[in-house]
Amino acid sequence: MKDSARKKEKLPESPAAPEDPEMAEIKAIREKLCDMHSDIKKVMEYSNRLRFETALECSRKEYSNAILSHLYEDIETGLEKNMVKKCPEKENCRSAFSALLQRNAGLIKQGRVDEDLVSGNREKLQEMRCRAPYNKCEQCFSEVSTLFTKQVNLMRSMRIYADNQGQKPDILALEPGILMREILEPVSNPQRLEILRAVAFETKSFSAFSEITGLRGGNLLFHLQKLMDSGLIMQQHERGDYMITEKGFKILQSLNELYSSLQCSPLQIPAGKKTGEKEEIRI
Structure with missing residues (x-):
């Protein structure tokens, strides 16, 4: 009895039935259609934003x-x-x-x-x-x-x-706590800033964010939730793609303008140069 039981345990598993060629072809077509639909959606979103920005500039x-x-x-x-x-x-x-x-x-x-x-x-x-x-x-x-x-x-x-004088009342009216919580803290993390930049002009999936940031599972979900709680991004539907909100786009646009203005500032100190060092003048 023991020998027969051992023989039963060693019996090889039956090979899986080969996939129906027609079903495999249908599956491949579905995947192609999904890819095409995703590409079309990206093109439409990008073209709509360009059209809006062009109309705004003309106005x-x-x-x-x-x-x-x-x-x-x-x-x-x-x-x-x-x-x-x-x-x-x-x-x-x-x-x-x-x-x-x-x-x-x-x-x-x-x-x-x-x-x-x-x-x-x-x-x-x-x-x-x-x-x-x-x-x-x-x-x-x-x-x-x-x-x-x-x-x-x-x-x-x-x-x-x-x-500067005209800006004084606005600057004094800033609330540090709200500013940190609503704007500065959500974008202070490099991965969150990468996420926000990635959805500036197109929607992105969870797996796409994972490739962009190198984060996985709960770690990535933590940063996505942080951005959603702050109202910078939103999810189209449960388990759907993520997209930027108006607030998120304005913050990203403001950061870009701030960075550009600092690049052009005459007070900017070149990288690797200490304060007080004289810059060599070349003609």
Whole structure:
């Protein structure tokens, strides 16, 4: 009995039945269709975002051109109406004032107005004022200053320009706790930042994030949950792909703008150079 039991234990397992060729072909077709559907969805998402950004840029240009046309008309009307009527230097001054004001107004066509450019134009106006030959020149400079201030206030209202003083109330109103919890802490981790960047223009699956970050299972889920709890990404449905939210995209866009502005900053210290070291000037 023992020998027969041992023989039964050693009997080889029966080989698995070969897969039906038709079923295998159907399975392969399904996989191909899934891949095609995924590719089409990515292309549509990317093209929709490009279309939206192009339309937004066109609207911004049309809006800026309309405002610029109004400012140019305001310059000519204001100078004609309020400058001293009888003055031997009127035409020369008017030409110089108009050129400075038009140059300053033209800054609104930029997405963001550099404070140094506005300050430079303000200093040029002050230099012209110091060289004024007559007491009655104050009337003309008062009008130019008024037009200049209107332009700067318009830039502020369009939120394309803010000097340090103008930003003071906003900066003092920042809540450190909320700022850390809602913005800084969620993106302070390199893997979470990689995840956020990966879904900027297309959806991603859990396995795709795993390949991107090198994280597996619970570790990856922890970071995904952190981003979802902070409202930076969302899952389309249970076990579905992940996508970026409006809040997440704005934060990522702001980080990109901040990084770009720091790269262009004249105060930036090159990598590997200590503070206080003189940089070699090359011609």
